[in-house]
Every structure is written in C-alpha cells, then in structure tokens.
Amino acid sequence: MTIDQKVRKTLDELGIADAPGVEAAFAEVRAAMQAERAALIARGAASESEREKLCKDLRDRWLARKNGLLSAVDEKWLKAARKELKPSVGKSFNNLRQESAALEIAALARDVPLRKQAEANGGIPAGGSPPMAAQMYRETPSDLTLPGNRRALGTLHPVTQMQREIEEIFLNLGFHIESGPEIESVYYNFDALNIPESHPSRDDWDTLYIDSKTVLRTHTSPVQIRAMEKYGAPLHIIIPGKCYRRDNPDASHSPMFHQIEGLAIASDITFADLKGTLDFFAKRLFGQKIRTRFQPSFFPFTEPSGEVSISCIFCGGEGCRVCKESGWIEVMGCGMVHPQVLRNGGVDPEKFSGWAFGLGVDRFAMLKYDINDIQLFFQSDVRFLEQF
Numbered sequence: 450m451t452i453d454q455k456v457r458k459t460l461d462e463l464g465i466a467d468a469p470g471v472e473a474a475f476a477e478v479r480a481a482m483q484a485e486r487a488a489l490i491a492r493g494a495a496s497e498s499e500r501e502k503l504c505k506d507l508r509d510r511w512l513a514r515k516n517g518l519l520s521a522v523d524e525k526w527l528k529a530a531r532k533e534l535k536p537s538v539g540k541s542f543n544n545l546r547q548e549s550a551a552l553e554i555a556a557l558a559r560d561v562p563l564r565k566q567a568e569a570n571g572g573i574p575a576g577g578s579p580p581m582a583a584q585m586y587r588e589t590p591s592d593l594t595l596p597g598n599r600r601a602l603g604t605l606h607p608v609t610q611m612q613r614e615i616e617e618i619f620l621n622l623g624f625h626i627e628s629g630p631e632i633e634s635v636y637y638n639f640d641a642l643n644i645p646e647s648h649p650s651r652d653d654w655d656t657l658y659i660d661s662k663t664v665l666r667t668h669t670s671p672v673q674i675r676a677m678e679k680y681g682a683p684l685h686i687i688i689p690g691k692c693y694r695r696d697n698p699d700a701s702h703s704p705m706f707h708q709i710e711g712l713a714i715a716s717d718i719t720f721a722d723l724k725g726t727l728d729f730f731a732k733r734l735f736g737q738k739i740r741t742r743f744q745p746s747f748f749p750f751t752e753p754s755g756e757v758s759i760s761c762i763f764c765g766g767e768g769c770r771v772c773k774e775s776g777w778i779e780v781m782g783c784g785m786v787h788p789q790v791l792r793n794g795g796v797d798p799e800k801f802s803g804w805a806f807g808l809g810v811d812r813f814a815m816l817k818y819d820i821n822d823i824q825l826f827f828q829s830d831v832r833f834l835e836q837f
C-alpha cells in the first residue's frame with residue numbers, strides 16, 4: 450500500500466488499535482515526507498521557474514487544505530480515531546504538522562539548488578547527473594588555488610594569561626612549577642597546615658566536603674606539604690591551580706577560583722628574602738614605580754604572617770575608588786613557614802627555614818585588566834573574552 454492509499458483509510462481499516470501502532474504509522478508518514486523533500490533537493494531544478502513549480506507541487510501534495518496528504522491524515526486518522534486512541538493520534542499529528550513546516554515553499558526553495566549554477570561553476574551535464582553527484586559537486590570550490598575560509602584563532606583566557614605571566618617571573622627566579630589534586634584530603638588541606646579542628650574555615654558552610662575526610666581544596670597550600678614530602682629541602686616552587694569555597698557568586702566571589710602559592714625552603718632563608726622577592730615580583734608585574742607594604746597578619750601555617758599590599762596601580766597611591774582612598778591594594782598573604790608545618794612535611798626546622806605566599810590569580814587579572822566583576826571570567830561570553 451502506498452502512503453497515499455494509507456492516509457485515506459481510517460486506523461480501524463488499517464488494523465491499528467494501540468499507541469505503538471499509531472506511532473509506527475506516523476513514523477512512516479514522516480519518513481515519506483522527509484524522503485520526498487530530500488529527493489527534490491538532490492534532484493535540483495534547471496531554472497528558477499522550474500524550482501518554483503517543483504516546490505509548489507511538493508508543498509501542495511502534502512499541505513494543500515483540500516486533498517493534501519496531511520488533511521487526509523487529519524480526516525481519516527485523527528477525526529475518525531476511536532476515543533481511546535485520540536490522545537496519542539493528536540500528539541503524533543501535532544508533531545507531524547510542526548515538521549511539515551519544512552515543506553512550505555520558501556523553506557523548500559532555500560534548499561533546492563539550481564542545476565544551471567552548478568554547471569556554470571564548471572560543468573555537470575544538465576539533467577545527466579545522479580542526485581548524489583550533484584550534491585557533492587555543489588560543495589566543491591571552483592578554484593582550489595583560492596585561500597580557504599580561515600577560522601578566527603582564539604586567545605588564551607585572561608586568567609590563564611595572568612597565571613602564565615606570574616609563572617614566568619618566578620620561573621626566571623629559579624622556581625619550579627608544582628601541582629596537586631583539587632580533590633584533597635582533610636589532612637593535607639587543614640591538619641598538616643596546622644589549621645585546628647575549631648578553625649571556622651573548616652566548617653561545612655565554608656568548605657565543600659565530598660565526605661568527612663575529603664574536600665575540594667580551599668587553597669593551594671596543601672601542595673606545600675605534598676611537595677616537601679616528595680622533594681624534601683631545599684625547595685623553590687610555585688603552585689598554580691583551582692580552588693573551591695562554598696561562596697555565593699557575586700562580583701568578588703566565585704565558588705571556583707584560582708590561586709598561586711609560593712614556597713621557598715633553604716638553610717638560611719629569612720623574612721628579608723620574602724620581602725625582597727615579593728617586591729621584585731610586584732615591580733616586574735605592575736611596573737617599577739609600584740611599592741609594596743607588609744603588615745602583620747595571621748595564618749596558622751606561617752609565623753610570623755603578613756599581608757602584602759601594593760601601591761594603587763590606578764591612582765599611584767593618591768587615593769581613588771579602587772583603593773578606597775587608602776592608596777594601597779591588598780594582594781596576598783605570606784609569612785615564614787611554621788616549624789610544625791615543616792615538620793609535617795618531613796623537613797627539619799632546626800636545619801631549614803622557609804617562606805610562603807598565596808595570591809588570587811583572578812583578583813590579579815581583575816586588577817591588571819580593570820575588571821570589576823569576577824563572574825565575567827566564567828560566563829564564557831565571547832564578547833568579553835575576545836578583548837584579551
């Protein structure tokens with residue numbers, strides 16, 4: 450039975466009595482519709498007027514209000530359907546009707562090629578080509594010596610660019626790059642770093658726990674311990690990587706962000722080395738005019754601990770909106786590695802001393818590129834990203 454005959458019989462006459470049967474019948478109609486459309490596209494038309502006629506014929510065959518195949522489906526299958534089959538027939542018919550939009554004349558004409566054009570491009574004999582060849586032919590460029598379509602090259606993400614720039618400065622100072630797992634044990638993330646059980650950062654409102662012994666690392670500091678265990682002392686490393694905290698996203702917070710940790714351990718390291726290195730780093734990154742300021746602070750894994758600020762890169766220290774009129778911008782935490790932390794890493798604090806720092810790469814990138822919302826980094830909006 451042809452599809453034309455089928456749609457002119459009722460479902461009862463066709464012996465279709467359940468929903469799967471209905472679905473199969475509609476699938477057959479849909480397949481016929483798609484096949485006829487594909488055949489016309491493969492065939493192409495010899496002229497605009499022939500194309501118009503062919504498209505109209507196919508459209509009318511399926512969509513004409515009187516005697517069109519879809520009208521027949523409506524009359525014979527839907528309207529005449531038994532009550533219990535109505536819902537499934539109705540649903541399938543709606544889908545079919547939506548898909549049949551591809552048979553409207555404009556939609557067809559867009560896709561049906563003119564064979565004349567193909568010939569002008571280099572000569573397929575009119576009417577003589579099999580459908581497949583005609584289609585492939587259309588995709589062959591006429592002059593293979595012309596340059597191809599170039600895809601625009603992307604750029605590195607601004608956070609990656611910032612990370613690489615910082616890495617470069619420390620690599621030139623003789624530091625190595627180390628990395629560690631983002632899924633970290635509570636031991637490395639907290640205990641080994643001297644962060645006591647009672648510390649607020651360990652609360653599950655601040656930290657994303659995987660289970661009671663495993664977290665998404667909240668900072669890159671745990672890699673200090675891992676690296677000491679692995680390499681011993683002396684050691685000069687930086688540790689870039691992703692960190693996670695249970696923060697609601699806003700202009701300055703993101704539950705995922707990036708840090709770079711620094712760690713230097715040797716037999717005669719002092720706070721003066723720390724100050725000199727970080728001052729050199731800040732000047733390399735932001736320019737020779739930048740000054741650094743060290744203020745006392747507290748971190749459980751360093752003693753003494755400090756907070757580093759740089760003179761405001763926007764106003765030069767005069768006071769502005771960004772530095773909140775203070776002339777300084779706080780950029781990282783640092784300190785002399787706590788003797789217990791050295792011990793936890795297997796390094797003898799009687800023989801070795803060290804300093805460490807931790808900075809937020811996203812925040813550095815925001816400063817450097819004058820961006821006021823950290824969310825922009827993670828929204829993948831090309832209009833933002835292509836500016837870098």
Ligand code: DAH
Pocket residue numbers: 667668669670710711748751781782783784805806807808
């Ligand atoms: N881990 C600290 C944080 O995420 C940052 C930090 C402070 C790292 C001082 C250090 C340091 O190595 O010495 O807030």
